[in-house]
Amino acid sequence: EAGVTQFPSHSVIEKGQTVTLRCDPISGHDNLYWYRRVMGKEIKFLLHFVKESKQDESGMPNNRFLAERTGGTYSTLKVQPAELEDSGVYFCASSQGILAGGPKYNEQFFGPGTRLTVL
Amino acid sequence: AQSVTQLDSHVSVSEGTPVLLRCNYSSSYSPSLFWYVQHPNKGLQLLLKYTSAATLVKGINGFEAEFKKSETSFHLTKPSAHMSDAAEYFCVVKAAGNKLTFGGGTRVLVKP
Numbered sequence: 001e002a003g004v005t006q007f008p009s010h011s012v013i014e015k016g017q018t019v020t021l022r023c024d025p026i027s028g029h030d031n032l033y034w035y036r037r038v039m040g041k042e043i044k045f046l047l048h049f050v051k052e053s054k055q056d057e058s059g060m061p062n063n064r065f066l067a068e069r070t071g072g073t074y075s076t077l078k079v080q081p082a083e084l085e086d087s088g089v090y091f092c093a094s095s096q097g098i099l100a101g102g103p104k105y106n107e108q109f110f111g112p113g114t115r116l117t118v119l
Numbered sequence: 120a121q122s123v124t125q126l127d128s129h130v131s132v133s134e135g136t137p138v139l140l141r142c143n144y145s146s147s148y149s150p151s152l153f154w155y156v157q158h159p160n161k162g163l164q165l166l167l168k169y170t171s172a173a174t175l176v177k178g179i180n181g182f183e184a185e186f187k188k189s190e191t192s193f194h195l196t197k198p199s200a201h202m203s204d205a206a207e208y209f210c211v212v213k214a215a216g217n218k219l220t221f222g223g224g225t226r227v228l229v230k231p
Contacts, residue, residue: 004162031217043209043221056218091163095217108219110155110163 002026004111006092012117018080021114025074025094031055032075033095033108034067038088049075050097082118089113121146121214125222132200133230140195140225142210152193153211153219154184163209169193180204205229 005024013019025032034046046065047057051072060067064083069075079086093108126141144150154166167178174186180203184195193210210222 033217033219035219035221042223045218045220048217056216059218093163107165107168108217109165112160112162 004092004094004109006111006114008114009112010115012119013082014119015084016081018078019082019116021077021090023075023092023111025092026109029094030097031095032069033093034077035091035093036088037091038085043091084118087116087118089115121150121212121220123210123212123220123222125210125225127225128223129226129228131228131230134202135199138197138200138204138227140208140227142193142195142222143191144193144210144212145191146212146214148214151213152186153213154178154182154195155209155211156206157209158206200229202229202231
């Protein structure tokens, strides 16, 4: 079974530019999450999709961040325009839907992250 | 609201000696608690989880953790460290909903 994949693994951009991060969850997982770790800080929740709907976006820092999950499969996170403080590692995770049950229900599987550097 | 405090940002152990990573949590609800590990250039991997069953939880790679409600702690231990245990470890709490709250992480260095 393929795990959660993220693209790109690294991105270096200049302040004011736009960057789009992509996450492909484990096939069949209804839930998709974005988290972020800014240098020296904890990993923090950004938002949660259930299929294509935003269930919880309470962690999105501001309106420069836009997350989408068209069709309920892969997700993108766009930062426009990027600022210096957006630098960090962006993690994506996925989990099964509530009806899946079983021991792995609600376990979040993480991708390797995208390291974003804004200069 | 919930929070997690990992009491050590760095831990250094010798190979073959015990490992102890300390975690205290705060939660308004009966929480689910997790330990994740991240090796360099890899994703976060679940080591173990507590979800209100047995208070002593066994995980992968010989790790275990004990949930102590009275102390609001969920410390991670391993009897004998291996070189491959060098990584960063995260204590995580999940209360109502699916949002995970992470501790600051503990980097483990294993000396030969």
